[in-house]
Amino acid sequence: MKVTVVGAGAVGASCAEYIAIKNFASEVVLLDIKEGYAEGKAMDLMQTASLNGFDTKITGSTSDYSKTANSDICVITSGIPRKPGMTREELIGINAGIVKTVSASLVEHSPNTILIVVSNPMDTMTYLVHKITDLPKHRIIGMGGALDSARFKYRLAEALEAPISDVDGMVIGGHSDKGMVPLTSHATRNSIKVSEFLSEERLNQVAADTKVGGATLTGLLGTSAWYAPGAAVSGLVQAIACDQKKVYPCSTLLDGEYGLSDLCIGVPVVLGRNGIERIVDVSLSDAEKEHMKASAEGVKKTNGLLEL
Numbered sequence: 001m002k003v004t005v006v007g008a009g010a011v012g013a014s015c016a017e018y019i020a021i022k023n024f025a026s027e028v029v030l031l032d033i034k035e036g037y038a039e040g041k042a043m044d045l046m047q048t049a050s051l052n053g054f055d056t057k058i059t060g061s062t063s064d065y066s067k068t069a070n071s072d073i074c075v076i077t078s079g080i081p082r083k084p085g086m087t088r089e090e091l092i093g094i095n096a097g098i099v100k101t102v103s104a105s106l107v108e109h110s111p112n113t114i115l116i117v118v119s120n121p122m123d124t125m126t127y128l129v130h131k132i133t134d135l136p137k138h139r140i141i142g143m144g145g146a147l148d149s150a151r152f153k154y155r156l157a158e159a160l161e162a163p164i165s166d167v168d169g170m171v172i173g174g175h176s177d178k179g180m181v182p183l184t185s186h187a188t189r190n191s192i193k194v195s196e197f198l199s200e201e202r203l204n205q206v207a208a209d210t211k212v213g214g215a216t217l218t219g220l221l222g223t224s225a226w227y228a229p230g231a232a233v234s235g236l237v238q239a240i241a242c243d244q245k246k247v248y249p250c251s252t253l254l255d256g257e258y259g260l261s262d263l264c265i266g267v268p269v270v271l272g273r274n275g276i277e278r279i280v281d282v283s284l285s286d287a288e289k290e291h292m293k294a295s296a297e298g299v300k301k302t303n304g305l306l307e308l
């Protein structure tokens, strides 16, 4: 199993590290445009192999896509991150150009690959990849919901004063401060609805804190987060590589599901060796349906800024 990660920055390197530590891939290629940077990150990570007990071979490349040839899975993390006070949507001007050239180069060298898009604004970048490559839709996957759901579970566990392993919940919708739709009505603590433990007001606070999860960290760190994003990407890569059939919310091209079409937005999907093997239609409350509709309008507005 060969995995390429483009962008050896904070998220790309974190993702490569988690993939290696989980020890399911034979090879990870890190590629970056900055001279020597990916080679340096790869060497540093390889020097953790005997300490962390993995056999995955990590190599680096400066813009040489021949090294990525025949990758089973490619991850795009190249692009600028936001600074405090910015929205993800403001990154579109620079990141659209980067994602365009990177995805074309990846597909040229790995025509059978499954592509995972991470660069922001992620739902719009995923849509862009559909527009400029001829990959089938089940092989183009946007990562955002897996991260947002992990943040939701963190906030739920905090409010419930319960261990995170007892908590389950999912966030669908656009990966943006306003567009996320935390499914509070479906969230559970060991199979019991969380509304049995938390007031509506506290649950609304959990949802609000979840939605600004990325902005909160950007304010604290001065740039956006990387540990949880890297771990979330590695989860998707493992689900595909190991044919796990796990359900994750991922950004995917919709064609009528959830009453939406011609956009990529986060919905629950089954991930296996073929990429997105099924879109799961979950029944939503009226409020969640309205929220999802507004979220889709936001994503479409950002898509409208693309020069296609």
Ligand SMILES: NC(=O)c1ccc[n+]([C@@H]2O[C@H](COP(=O)([O-])OP(=O)(O)OC[C@H]3O[C@@H](n4cnc5c(N)ncnc54)[C@H](O)[C@@H]3O)[C@@H](O)[C@H]2O)c1
Pocket (backbone or CB within 6 Å): 006, 007, 008, 009, 010, 011, 012, 031, 032, 033, 034, 037, 077, 078, 079, 080, 081, 082, 091, 095, 098, 101, 102, 117, 118, 119, 120, 122, 143, 144, 147, 175, 223, 224, 225, 226, 229
């Ligand atoms: N979808 C998500 O959930 C999620 C989570 C975290 C970060 N992100 C996004 O991921 C992106 C990367 O974030 P980061 O913190 O790793 O940033 P970073 O600045 O640490 O790393 C980005 C890397 O991309 C490289 N790069 C730029 N142009 C390139 C090109 N044309 N080819 C190859 N490499 C190129 C840069 O040299 C840099 O090393 C940002 O757009 C950020 O908003 C998304």
Ligand SMILES: O=C(O)C[C@H](O)C(=O)O
Pocket (backbone or CB within 6 Å): 081, 082, 088, 120, 147, 175, 213, 214, 215, 218, 224, 225, 229
């Ligand atoms: O917040 C960001 O800009 C980065 C990423 O989308 C995140 O949610 O951590």
